[in-house]
Amino acid sequence: MIFLFSLTNFLQPSINNVLAFMKDAPVIVVVMAFFIAWIGCWLPIALILLRLLHWQPIKPLQPEQKLPLIVSLYLLAPLIVWGVILLTNSSFSNYGFAPNFAILGSLALGFGLGVLTIAISYTCQFWLGWCDFKKINIKQIASILPSILLIALLVGGIEELVFRGFLFTELERDYPVWVAAVISSIIFAVLHLVWEQQETIPQLPGLWLLGMMLVLARICDRHNLGIAWGLHSALVFTIATIDTAQLVTYTGKVSEWWTGKNKKPLAGVAGIVCVLGISLILGLFSSYFSI
Known part of the structure; x- marks a missing residue:
């Protein structure tokens, strides 16, 4: 518990900076940050899946290889949106x-x-x-x-x-x-x-x-x-x-x-x-x- 409290205090300035950025940045920058975060979080998962699926870089993806990549990308999206909601004190209802x-x-x-x-x-x-x-x-x-x-x-x-x-x-x-x-x-x-x-x-x-x-x-x-x-x-x-x-x-x-x-x-x-x-x-x- 003491460790978590200390970690929270340590990260608080960074969290405050992110909140200030999300509030004051132009909307295009916020949108770009969202998609960069989405792809950035997905890439390690994609690399692991490609290795498990025995993908060869010189060959195009086959349908059976592409489907797990698409599913993993799509399942990650709500988590990224949820992260934005937490940072901006918003809600899913605001996004419809x-x-x-x-x-x-x-x-x-x-x-x-x-x-x-x-x-x-x-x-x-x-x-x-x-x-x-x-x-x-x-x-x-x-x-x-x-x-x-x-x-x-x-x-x-x-x-x-x-x-x-x-x-x-x-x-x-x-x-x-x-x-x-x-x-x-x-x-x-x-x-x-x-x-x-x-x-x-x-x-x-x-x-x-x-x-x-x-x-x-x-x-x-x-x-x-x-x-x-x-x-x-x-x-x-x-x-x-x-x-x-x-x-x-x-x-x-x-x-x-x-x-x-x-x-x-x-x-x-x-x-x-x-x-x-x-x-x-x-x-x-x-x-x-x-x-």
């Missing part, structure tokens, strides 16, 4: 993540809206003859749905906490809402290049637009993250299910820029129209989404 039943209702609403809109998008593509539905692969869905749903909720929740929660909220302290939305969405899109460069570059405009739509979802949900979390998870869930079960094949009737470059919906007109459609629904019925 209120642990109550209301957020579960918003999550379900956003998830349902996302799945429905994506289903309509693919139905239109089937009707236009842009793609075919492989009914024979439906049997695979039951066995993969639980794990895909869990991953989708994890990815959607953590990315919303970081980008529409921490990042957007901090930027909004110094900038107008629209500027904070634009900057946070640019960072959201660009950071997707970390894992896949060749496939992500054509998606950058779509990812930026998705980020803007998710900011709108947070605003419509009284600055809570429930609807944004649901929409984001729905996108991950549906696309991952379609890809894993190989439910859709493209006919080549139109250019892949219509259906999605490299089979990525956000890299095509259809995916962008889907995001714009959800944005329109959020704008027209924003009063009904505020639950």
Whole structure:
């Protein structure tokens, strides 16, 4: 006990300096410090995982090697946000993540809206003859749905906490809402290049637009993250299910820029129209989404 008391007294000046820095520093500096701390804490874990996974630097990461790295990075994010909250005497509620039943209702609403809109998008593509539905692969869905749903909720929740929660909220302290939305969405899109460069570059405009739509979802949900979390998870869930079960094949009737470059919906007109459609629904019925 005496040791802990002495250690606290020894560290108190450093803690006070950090608090003063967080309070007075420009928001861009605070944001950069957050991401540096996140990556800095993750790198030792990543190095250990890469060694355990027998990764060779001259070879690209395989999917089975990439997944543990992504999961470890994402699981670390809430701890870094929690550290910021402790330093700034803030709370998760300030970042839009209120642990109550209301957020579960918003999550379900956003998830349902996302799945429905994506289903309509693919139905239109089937009707236009842009793609075919492989009914024979439906049997695979039951066995993969639980794990895909869990991953989708994890990815959607953590990315919303970081980008529409921490990042957007901090930027909004110094900038107008629209500027904070634009900057946070640019960072959201660009950071997707970390894992896949060749496939992500054509998606950058779509990812930026998705980020803007998710900011709108947070605003419509009284600055809570429930609807944004649901929409984001729905996108991950549906696309991952379609890809894993190989439910859709493209006919080549139109250019892949219509259906999605490299089979990525956000890299095509259809995916962008889907995001714009959800944005329109959020704008027209924003009063009904505020639950």
